[in-house]
Amino acid sequence: MFLVGGIHGDEPAGAGALEIIRDDLSVGAGKVIILPRANIPALEAGERYAPGARDLNRAFPVDEEKDWTGRLASEIWNIVIEYEVDIIFDLHEARDFYQISDSVGQTVILNPHPDGALLALHLVTEINQHLPPGKKRFTYISPTVQNSLTRVANENWKYPPLFLKLLW
Numbered sequence: 001m002f003l004v005g006g007i008h009g010d011e012p013a014g015a016g017a018l019e020i021i022r023d024d025l026s027v028g029a030g031k032v033i034i035l036p037r038a039n040i041p042a043l044e045a046g047e048r049y050a051p052g053a054r055d056l057n058r059a060f061p062v063d064e065e066k067d068w069t070g071r072l073a074s075e076i077w078n079i080v081i082e083y084e085v086d087i088i089f090d091l092h093e094a095r096d097f098y099q100i101s102d103s104v105g106q107t108v109i110l111n112p113h114p115d116g117a118l119l120a121l122h123l124v125t126e127i128n129q130h131l132p133p134g135k136k137r138f139t140y141i142s143p144t145v146q147n148s149l150t151r152v153a154n155e156n157w158k159y160p161p162l163f164l165k166l167l168w
């Protein structure tokens with residue numbers, strides 16, 4: 001399992017969440033790879049992209065163009081290949097609520113797979129159980145955006161990645 005945060009620098013919640021769970025995570029089987037701060041310059045700038053760079057979440061698997069963004073995407077993609085990752089959770093934030101604006105909001109976004117809907121239903125049920133009354137509930141949608149890490153992994157790998165959107 002590959003847990004990724006901080007692909008967009010103005011969405012630090014995923015990075016923060018992964019840094020919190022990293023030290024307390026107990027793994028019963030297999031491997032969990034955690035990359036909490038995938039795009040450090042963007043996180044430090046508090047901007048969606050690193051200064052002078054492109055959108056990392058549209059640069060997978062490996063752009064022909066070998067600019068800084070393409071090289072970073074290539075390094076992250078190499079983790080997926082080297083460790084034969086079965087499932088990816090890529091944590092992002094959204095600016096608004098789903099179905100209220102064009103934002104994907106509080107959603108789990110999955111890519112096509114026979115078990116994907118069942119897993120997504122389980123995830124949103126768990127998340128929603130921990131939300132206070134009156135808060136907007138999570139839902140799931142599909143698929144993730146083209147040329148994102150999870151979309152490309154889904155199209156190129158044997159198991160489906162998911163793309164977890166968090167709104168804090």
Ligand SMILES: [Zn+2]
Nearest residue numbers: 008011092093
């Ligand atoms: Zn994002």
